[in-house]
Amino acid sequence: MLKMSNISKVYRTELVETHALRELDLHVEEGEFVAVTGPSGSGKTTFLNIAGLLESPSNGRYELDGEDVSQINDRARSRIRNQKVGFIFQGFNLIPDLNLADNVDVPLRYRGWSATERRRAVGDMLDLVGLGSRQNYLPSQLSGGQQQRVAIARALAGKPRFLLADEPTGNLDSEMADVVMKLLEKVNSEGTTIVMVTHDPDLARRARRNIHVLDGRATDIMDAVSPNVMPLPGRGAARV
């Protein structure tokens, strides 16, 4: 599903050169739930941005779903982001002046679906996260946990095969965090590949596989079988 080979990312200014990622190799199989851990500044977010095609690597090869996406143009990156990738952010990133339905509708607008298809998908996704009756609410009328569930509904609305979650429970209390994690686990059990960046070792343990990023390199791998997810046949074929 995701294959990074020898990926480097260097940020240059007139005065300083920062190596955010150094020759990173990574392979995530389809259907995996991978937790990426590491200290602040280790390169987790840069990895996530490159994985989500929000940034291009300085060097190396990145294949997503069998397609080399290392150096494709903006239009093609946008199309792949829209069709194959879903994002969940720590800060939810809902658009405050759009109601829940319109927020979930955002990626579908760029997909070119008909109004009927979009309406059905939005309704299904909000039902999935238990907020189907609140389609016309504004984000400010919801709790943090509910907002993150809307964000998950938005990420899933276009049926992406690959979900990137950046500290998805970072702004939630433990109870809400558990609800969100259960939702992610359910989504993963239905076949969606998830890569989740987290600081929380408890959450990382719930993923099926852990990758530790340090100084721009994926330095540690730890298999961890999630209690409610069965291992996929042949998983772990590619490794750091």
Place this chain on the structure above:
Amino acid sequence: MFSYYVRLALSSIRKTPVLSALMVLALGLGIGAFMTTFTVYYLMSGDPIPHKSHMLYAVQLDNWDPNEPPTESARDLEPQVTYQDGQNLIHAQTPAKRQTQIYASNVIVVPDSDEAPFDELVRATYHTFFEMFDVPFKFGGPWTQREDDDHAAIIIIGRELNDRLFDGENSIGRSVQLDDKYLEVVGVIDDWQPTPRFYHVDAGNQFEDTEQIYLPFTWAIDQPLLPSGNTNCWKPPDDSLPLMDAFLQSECVWNQFWAELETPEQAAAYKDYLDNYVRDQKAIGRFERPLNTFISNVREWLEVNQVVTDDNRVLVRLSFLFLLVCVLNTVGLLMAKFLGKGGEVALRRAMGASRGAIFAQNLVEVGVIGVLGGIIGTGFAWLGLQAVEKLYRGYQHLVHLDPVMLTAAIGLATLAAILAGLYPVWRVSRLAPAGLLKTQ
């Protein structure tokens, strides 16, 4: 996607009401100022009779003082002709399809009702006037050549006067009392306001109302109805004669003279005819200056008489500069607004919006601001034109926004907003989403 973008634009405008209001106001003020001056200019410089303006020619003959500086162009000549030259031409077999001689006068109208008598402007002319200038009739029609020849006591009135005297009824055959004379109504003119009033554009009254009374020239001279308006003489009329007779025989210019010439060949032949006419007059001691005759079609005539003054053009340019300043201010405001939307833009990019989609979305928002600015600007332009009407006499026909100008105002505002927005919109569409998502 367009309707989605419009919805997002309206939502975004509501979200930043002060900033949006400032932009709409800046554009509105610029558009309002520009449209006010431009509307006056546009209507001043408009073609008052577009389908025929190239066929209607005003006539000028240089009968002036031989001691005056030489004539170099039509602008150096008086815009009117003498009564006797007008009469000579109107009774001659010229190459023109039609000709008409005109002068302005005043009469007292005595209504049948209890209403007090009132003063009214009069245009004395020939039957050809109405056909040449395509005057629309509500009732009846123009009088005939025969009635011109018979010096008939007939009258054509305007719709407003017909409403006033006859309650708007068909008044054909009824009589109107002018001073102590009764004239039979043969026609009622419908609303007719060529702007500028090209057939008589001197004396600064080119934007005034058309007259409500038209009389046969021959009858008016008989009364006599003395001319009103500009009358210029380079030597005094013979003071041994009664005033009107002195005027009729003088070298004073007080008549407008027009010819309808359908082709350039006809116009050239008519010009030759005028030259020959002046040569004949020279032979009998008139026209002591070098031979100078001019014919100018309607558009040329408006230029000759400088209907649009240089002041108007300067005002239009100044107001355009003001509009540019407003647009530049809008650029700054748009930068502030759009760069504040970085988080949402980054989110939309993450959800699959391309740079082009972000560009289009924000350009639509700029367009919506432009349309709102245009609507506000139209309001300002209306207020500006009302002020023009209050401040300047005779501009009442220039102070309305016609559909063309309304569309132009909104179109120009939208265009101005889009031009102002191109750079901010381009900048926002180039924002790197990665750095902004974390901070949203």
